[in-house]
Amino acid sequence: xxxxxxxxxxxxxxxxxxxxxxxxxxxxxxxxxxxxxxxxxxxxxxxxxxxxxxxxxxxxxxxxxxxxxxxxxxxxxxxxxxxxxxxxxxxxxxxxxxxxxxxxxxxxxxxxx
Amino acid sequence: xxxxxxxxxxxxxxxxxxxxxxxxxxxxxxxxxxxxxxxxxxxxxxxxxxxxxxxxxxxxxxxxxxxxxxxxxxxxxxxxxxxxxxxxxxxxxxxxxxxxxxxxxxxxxxxxx
Numbered sequence: 001x002x003x004x005x006x007x008x009x010x011x012x013x014x015x016x017x018x019x020x021x022x023x024x025x026x027x028x029x030x031x032x033x034x035x036x037x038x039x040x041x042x043x044x045x046x047x048x049x050x051x052x053x054x055x056x057x058x059x060x061x062x063x064x065x066x067x068x069x070x071x072x073x074x075x076x077x078x079x080x081x082x083x084x085x086x087x088x089x090x091x092x093x094x095x096x097x098x099x100x101x102x103x104x105x106x107x108x109x110x111x112x113x
Numbered sequence: 114x115x116x117x118x119x120x121x122x123x124x125x126x127x128x129x130x131x132x133x134x135x136x137x138x139x140x141x142x143x144x145x146x147x148x149x150x151x152x153x154x155x156x157x158x159x160x161x162x163x164x165x166x167x168x169x170x171x172x173x174x175x176x177x178x179x180x181x182x183x184x185x186x187x188x189x190x191x192x193x194x195x196x197x198x199x200x201x202x203x204x205x206x207x208x209x210x211x212x213x214x215x216x217x218x219x220x221x222x223x224x225x226x
Contacts, residue, residue, distance in 0.1 A: 032212040043203055043217045044156065088155055092212040098169050099212040101146075103155035 004091050006104035015113050019076040023089030023104055026070070032099075033065055035074045036088040038106070044088055048074060079111040116140075117218035119204050125224045128194060134221045136187040136204030144210040145187040147179060148203040150220075156203055162187060163210035194225045 007022045021035075032051050036044035048063040050056045050072065056063045062075040072091075076083055089104040117138045126132050136145065144163045148156035161169035162181040170179075176198075178190040187204055201222055205215040 032214075034214055036217075043201070043220045046214055046216060049214045094212075095169075098161065098163075099210055100158055100161075100169065101215055106155055 004089055004102050004104040006087075006089050006107050008107070010108040010110060012110045012112060013079050015079060015081060015111055017079050017111075019079045019083065019109055019111070021074040021076075021087050021089070021107050021109070023072045023074075023091075024070055025072070025091045025093075025102075027091070027093045028067075028070065030091045030093055032092040033063070033072045034090040034092075034101070035061075035063060036090060036103075037083075038086045038088060040085075076109075079109075081111050081113050084109060084111050117204055117206050117216055119202075119218040119221050121221060122219065123222045123224075125226060126191065126194065127226055128196070130194075131190070131192045133191065134189040134202055134204075134223075136189075136218055137185055138206040138216075138218075139185060140206065140208075140216070141184075142206035142208050142216075143184060144207045145181065146205040146207075146215060147187070147189050148205065148217075150201045150203055156217075160189075161210060168210060191223075194223075196225050199224045 003026045013019045035048040038044045050063040050065045060077045064073045086106040088106045092099045093102045120135045147159040150156045159173045160179045180188040201220045203220045204218040207213045207215045
């Protein structure tokens with residue numbers, strides 16, 4: 001069973017702090033990795049995609065990928081109360097000739113004013 | 114524009130009813146997906162259409178029947194559902210089925226009575 005594991009939450013940080021969300025995956029051949037944000041009662045929203053080792057920055061968000069360690073993370077700088085949501089790590093895993101997006105269980109982030 | 118639309122937003126149906134969920138995208142994407150999401154759980158893949166052909170069926174019960182009339186539209190026909198089928202049904206699309214990012218619609222909240 002190919003899996004995606006996220007650090008168990010909930011995670012609580014003060015406003016203005018850095019929130020760090022972590023994810024590991026079991027399938028060594030995975031090539032594409034995503035972070036989705038999901039507010040309560042809403043659908044997942046893609047916030048970051050990363051395909052190569054290293055860091056990728058987009059505004060206050062930085063995704064980090066280390067394929068050798070099978071590890072992907074998301075850093076949120078200057079956290080805001082509006083960042084409070086569940087963050088889903090997703091990995092494209094090949095099954096036969098098809099790609100399937102496999103999600104971790106999610107980490108609930110609360111940013112306290 | 115990364116918009117995927119879904120109708121209806123909410124649906125309540127009895128166990129003997131037949132209803133359909135609809136999904137539409139105008140991004141020129143060639144892969145479309147149906148997911149089911151229960152409360153506090155990650156999305157679970159149900160079906161994948163790639164270039165208008167069904168490429169993945171995750172052993173979904175036959176009371177769920179997908180249809181892809183053209184590259185922009187995706188339907189999910191529902192018949193004789195059970196109360197445990199109550200969930201948020203999410204449609205997503207991606208440029209192709211080759212591991213690219215997926216964009217989710219707002220979902221249909223389904224309640225089976």
